[in-house]
Amino acid sequence: MKLNSVKQVLGVTIIILLTMCYPYQRLKAQIWEPEGISMPGLWNGWTNPPVNVLALASSTQVPGGLVTKITSGTVRWHTTIKVAATGGDVIGGSYPFLFTSGPTSNPWQNTWKDVSVVMNTIQNYSYNGAADDQITVVNGKWYTANWQDNGYSATNAIFMETSGNPVDISTVSQSPLPGQVAVGQNVTVSITLSAAPCAEELFYLRYSNDGFTTTHLLPIIPTGTAGSAVIPATTGTVSYYIFSTTVANPTADYDMYALKVNNNAGTNYSFYYNTSNTNVTFRVNMSQQTVSPDGVHLVGDFQGWNTTATPMTNAGAGIYSVTLPLMSQSYQEYKFLNGNSYVGEETVPAACGADNGSGGFNRFITIPQSDSVLGAVCFSSCTACLPQVNVTFYVDMANETVSADGVHLAGDFQGWNPAGTPMTLLADKVYYTTVTLEANSVHQYKFINGITWDGKESVPATCGVDDGNGGYNRSVNVESTNMELPFVCFSSCSACAPPAELKNVTFKVNMSEQTVSPNGIHLVGDFQNWNPDTTEMTLMGNGIYTVTLPMGQGSYHEYKFINGTTWAEEESVPTECGVDDGNGGYNRFFTLSTNDTIMDAVCFASCAPCAAPPATSVVTFRVDMKEVIVSDSGVHLAGNFQGWDTHATPMTLIADGIYEVSVLINEGYLSQYKFINGNAWTDAEIVPSDCGMDDGNGGFNRFLTVPVSDTVTDAVCLNQCSVCHVGLPESPGAKLEVGKLWPNPSNDVCTINLNSPDKLNVKIRVLNSVGILVIPEVVSEIPSGSQMLRLDASHLIPGMYIVSMEIWMNGQKSVVNRCLIKK
Known part of the structure; x- marks a missing residue:
């Protein structure tokens, strides 16, 4: 292989290895924002990301993190740390720490090291260096850090120490206003602060008339929370902003030295020098707007786009105006604000606007050579407001x-x-x-x-x-x-077909087998948008709830009942009387006939009416306690008809040693019971086997099959099958005839006939089904013969009651009970 070929192969290999060793994010010009910069160290237990100290945590990685990215000027990450023995972000001391950036799965992926911090000094930090950074902080101080974002490479940072939390530069204003500055005129710039600053905070106005190729710095020495500086007359367009620092008269790196900055939201404040001014009156019609309590304002190039500097005056008829001296023949962009912030800015149509570089449009004008009054345009419109x-x-x-x-x-x-x-x-x-x-x-x-x-x-x-x-x-x-x-x-060109003639539909549901919700019973259906809490039903008596609604003749509807006001309380409609509701259940349904309709009262969650309640009789139980010492807790009855509760059914002393209580029980029911001398099972009587039935626990219960008419048991002796040896005087019952209540059921006045050979004294009491007195005692003296007693039941609520009559004749007493059903 030729040497050049070997070099090429090695070059490719080196590039691949470098790509593998250095992830893509390290090649980026700035830190990846979702990870940001954090500052873990011994001061927060090396927790990273620093979720335990938000002043050390990246705002883009940790919710509530306070290390924030500033993009205007020098791109940097900024935070302020409060140091205090208690109540601060960290406690004073000397700590190792790091600047870090990385995903939560590997937050130590990128680090900046090798610096021992010197306060108020810009220092260079090595990327992925060897030694932890070191810092000493003091209780009662604040430390503002600026970390220059150079991406994944060595960078600069500074810590600035102050004895108080750096104050905000709240407002910036100038005089004369932008657009009104004449050639040769000085401009006074005034600031207000959020609070009085501490001694270490120094304030400067930085300005330039050449786009900050060159810089001029003016100190501002506040008095209290206000201060000012004067920009001497110059030429061209002047841009400026205000910043605070702990470093006196910096000559470079102004943004890195900044504790706080007010640069008009990143656009800087600006003004230009007029060579020839023309008065221009701007007007806007707000008649179709709800005007903000903060008024209407004008913003534009000529006043530095300051949302509060140029209020407009209400000239009447919804027209707001302001007149400004502006440089003749200059090009200006502007818009109107409903209020004093950009939240209320108008939406200028593209047809009459210039692209503002932010996805919207500004109005624009070339200032004429003579004074001019502009037409009153409609807010957010190109033209005058139309009626x-x-x-x-x-x-x-x-x-x-x-x-x-x-x-x-x-x-x-x-x-x-x-x-x-x-x-x-x-x-x-x-x-x-x-x-x-x-x-x-x-x-x-x-x-x-x-x-x-x-x-x-x-x-x-x-x-x-x-x-x-x-x-x-x-x-x-x-x-x-x-x-x-x-x-x-809906979805048509014409009106809907004429609605069917309306008929009344009465819905009924029987809730007698349910525990009714405190929120009542409701009807839902397609005729009322299936809203479970809008159509309440009314109790008509005996557990029946009803509601009547108008509906179209011949219309088909689906519905169901709700025990309460939410879908969690809907009834389960059986399959055999329902239609699929599309949600795994069923709805009731009907097609309305040509007449008003009253539906049958169906049982809740059933296809049929509820079972009729069984007939009942009043059973008066009596016991003779002469041969025992009665407990201080009284005498009680317990039985299978009341849950065998030894406390629930107290008995009343009616004669010498005789106690009684009247209970409403279903006819034909095999009642088992025993008497309690007290209110606990340890006080229960021992029923003899001769008159008892096996209780399943080695003992016996008394028993009675409830007859079809009201009955009174013999006053048996406690623990015995018969009466005590000392009996009551002979009852006059054999000579006294007591008739039945009539009418019964009743919803008004009912009567009862008495037939006696002698005069009577009668005491009448009316109790509800749980034994509570609902009509006070009525005492009457009745002559002999056939007499009729009247009982007014009109004010009673529907239900079942016991009418108990204590009848005295010739010094002897009989007790007669009758059951009354109130409709």
Whole structure:
């Protein structure tokens, strides 16, 4: 092989090896921004990326990181570190550290080393050098670092020490204003600071009239938070900015020495010297805008694009104006601001604008030789404002399932934003909105079912204009007066077919087998946009909830019931009475007849009505406690009809040693029970086997098959099968006839007949199904013979109640209970 060929092969090999050894990012001119620059060291436990000390962390790699990239002037990474024994970023001391850049998987990939930091001095750092950098910091100080971005190579950095946090340079202004500076005139530049600076902070105005090929530096010595400097008269266009530093009178590397900078957001402040001025009055019409509380401002070349320097005056009728002396025959660009920041800048149309290099346009003018008043252009327009009218749009969604996000209008008058202009439901799926448009203008639009272009209507060609995307838009020729456009059907040129005659549909659901949500019961369906919390149902009694809605005759609908207000509480409709809902479940359905319809009350989550509640009887249990000492906790009844709860059913003393309680139990139910002398199972009676049934625990329970009528048990002796040996006086029950309540069920007044050979004293109490007194005791003296007692139940809520009558005749008492059902 020839020597030249060997050299060529070796050259290729060396290039390949160099490419393998030096990743692509190291060849870049600047640090890759997503990784940025970090400053880990012993001062943060060598955590890298420094997520534990944000002042040391790259702002582009760590959320909240404070090492930020500055791109104006010398490209650099900048941070300020607070040093304090407590409450600072780091604690004072001497530390090894590094400047680093790399991915989170390898944050030490690139390092800059070999420097022992000397404060307020620019020093050179080796790329991937040998020794860690060293720094000494003192509690109570702040350290501002600037790291010059030279890419992946050796670079310069500086640490500047101050006794306080460097203050911001809040505002910069000049007098005379830009565009008003005459030849030979000095310019005073004034600044305000965010706070009084510390002793180490020095402020300078740097200016140039040759694009900073040469530089002039003027010191600014603030008094409190304000200061100024005077730029002596010169020629041409002058650019300037303000910076602070700890280094006195720097002669180079101004950006590296900067603690803080105000350079007009990177564009610098500027002015030029007028040789011949012309008064120009700028005017803008804001009548179609909501004017900012900060007023209207003018910005332009002639005033350094300063958003607050040139306020405009309200001249009436929405016209704002300002007059400025500007250099004759000079070319100027400008625009209007609604407010005092670029957030409120107008959007200048391309037709009357000059490219501003930022994706938009500026207005422009060549200053005339004589004083001029410019025409009042409309804000964000090339022309004067046209009269405006209100245009009301209507769309009928009768043939559509309306999106949960509603219906919207999109058009060229609102930036074709499918979610920007919501429409309001007028009636029966007709939506409308009113938009203010220029009179005698032409606009294109379409309706959106939802908030994205997926829900756009398909406008027919016969009533549309080509939208440039293979479809069509609607169009409107705006007249000179307010307009209401005709109703159109979504995706149609005409109105929807006339709606069917409305009929009332009454929906019913039986919730008696459910625990009803505190948020109530709701109906959802295609007729109300499937919204689970808008159509509440009303309790009509006995667990039945209803709601009545108007619907089109002959229309088909799907629906279901909600126990609450969210889809998590929807019923599970059985397959046999449902249609597939497209989500793995089923909906109820119906087709409305030609008449008003009242649906049957179906059981929640069922195809059929709920099972009828079983008939019940009032059982009055009695026990004789004469032969025992009654517990301080009282006497209780426990049984299978109340969950065997020894606390839940207290008994009441009604006579000498006799306790009783009345309980509502299903007819035919085999009740097992026992009496409790106290309120714990250790206090339970021992039921003899002769009158008990096996309780499965080696003992016995009392038992009773509930009859079809109310009943009172014998007052058996505790722990015995029979009454105690000392009995009650003979009951007058054999001579007393007590009739039934009538009518029963009742929703108003009911009566009960008493027939007695002697006069009676009757005490009546009404209790609900859990034994709570709901009608106070009523005491009546009843003469002998057949008498009728009246009981007013009109104020009771629907449900089941026990009417307990304590009847005294000839000094003897009987207790009679009756069950009342309130409708």
